Amino acid sequence: MAEIYDFVIIGTGSVGSAAGYYASQKGLKVLELDVAVPPHTQGSHHGQTRLIRHAYGEGEKYLPMLLRAQKLWDELQQKTHRDIFHQTALLNVGRQGTDFIENVEKSAQKYQLPYEKLTGDEISQRWENFNFSDDYVGILEKKAGYLNSEIAIQTYLDLAQEAGVDQRFDSAVQSIDFQDDIVVIETAQQVYRAKNVLVSAGTWVKELLPEMPVQPLRKVFSWFDVADNRLNEDEGFPAYAIEIDDEQTYYGFPGKDGTIKIGQHTGGQPITHRSQRTPYGDYASDKEEVLPLLLQYLKGVGSLNHGASCTYDQSPDGDFIIDQLPGHPNVQFVTGLSGHGFKFASVLGELAAQKAAQEEITTDLSAFKLNRFE
Known part of the structure; x- marks a missing residue:
């Protein structure tokens, strides 16, 4: 037996x-x-890095798990001395009054998370590479950042x-x-x-x-050359999650080793078979989907360096x-x-x-x- x-x-x-x-x-x-x-x-x-946010736009129901997750990541790093968590701070940005930004602030308040609320103009003053009008608001989480996945x-x-x-x-x-x-x-x-x-x-x-009830989604993310060193982690540039017009959500990391990683959380191509998760560049949109962010809201990003594809296991809600x-x-x-x-x-x-x-x-x-x- x-x-x-x-x-x-x-x-x-x-x-x-x-x-x-x-x-x-x-x-x-x-x-x-x-x-x-x-x-x-x-x-x-894969793709080296993943954000870790604490004030959560997806809803307060995640907070008890999320705070425990951070404690476990910290313990893992302390136990092994490996390069797992980077506390770079994380900037959540969205238009005032949208569900995303309201949920971020409510969860920060309920769980007494350290945060700073910034107007669009204040964001642009602190990090000149960002360009937001005052109908946008930012929630800066000072203890958040990213994980080396x-x-x-x-x-x-x-x-x-x-x-x-x-x-x-x-x-x-x-x-x-x-x-x-x-x-x-x-x-x-x-x-x-x-x-x-x-x-x-x-x-x-x-x-x-x-x-x-899971729908596989083909997704991509990209690395661009850093044209402005103020985008770099060692210059104090934060990780970020940005919702534009309550429709498109982008995420990104501070620059490191000459490149900066950026992706769009929304969008993607529904697929049904492994063979359909084709490489980066197979769709024309792969190289274009972050352009709305780069053309209007984030400057100092250089030419496309390379990209990669992955998949989401997307639930209905x-x-x-x-x-x-x-x-x-x-x-x-x-x-x-x-x-x-x-x-x-x-x-x-x-x-x-x-x-x-x-x-x-x-x-x-x-x-x-x-x-x-x-």
Whole structure:
């Protein structure tokens, strides 16, 4: 009889790598599976960096998880001395009165987060590369910034391996089945048995759980040459999230090593197959989608240096889906992260490990249940 793992993780990118590490710290026998060797470029976690915002425009329901996530990122950096979190400050910008900027300020006030509110003119005075009229407002989060996503994942994987976690990468899962209370996972190479399973397969979760209401979106981001050194991190330029006209949302990072990374959170191309996630530049819009930001609101950005494509696992309402498989409480899933999930990877991994260890979950996850779409 094959050995039975306490916890098998299918998809060991952002959430999965964190879950494997935290489960190993609880003494569970853990197996990590992935279609490639993470960190890799086939999912949503590549591209070097991800923002971490605390005053959250997506709603207050995220704040308890988000503040715990930051604490876990800080602990990971302190434990390993790796380059994981950069506290650069983060500037949220939107037109006065829009839901995004109102939610940002309300969440900052409710959770007593340190922030500074700026008019459009004050933004432009402090950072001359920004150009906003006074119908825009900024919320500056001084303790926010960005995460080095690939370093963070590699750190979790290294720590898990040191703790004795089995890692079987380049192992695409073909099916999940059930024998009494045991979950049977079949790959092309082998069959595994588990007491508990986490499906954190990102964009392609529907290949295993076709009932998930997730739409894969092809997305891109770009690096431009820095033409004005005032855009650089070491000059005090912040990370930023900017909503224009309540329609288009852009994000970006301070310049570093001669380039500055910028992307558009909105938009993208709905796809259904892995082959449709084509390289950067395959669509004419890839090189044009950040032009509205650069032409009117952000100056000092030079020529396009290079770009990359990724995917979002987009839920119908843009909120996460965190739940267990109906009829099978020992199979949990985290999906629908909708392009704003990486900052939560640490806490989502911790929560998954707690559930696998049958610990009490005190975090309120009711807003993220699957049945809200019924």
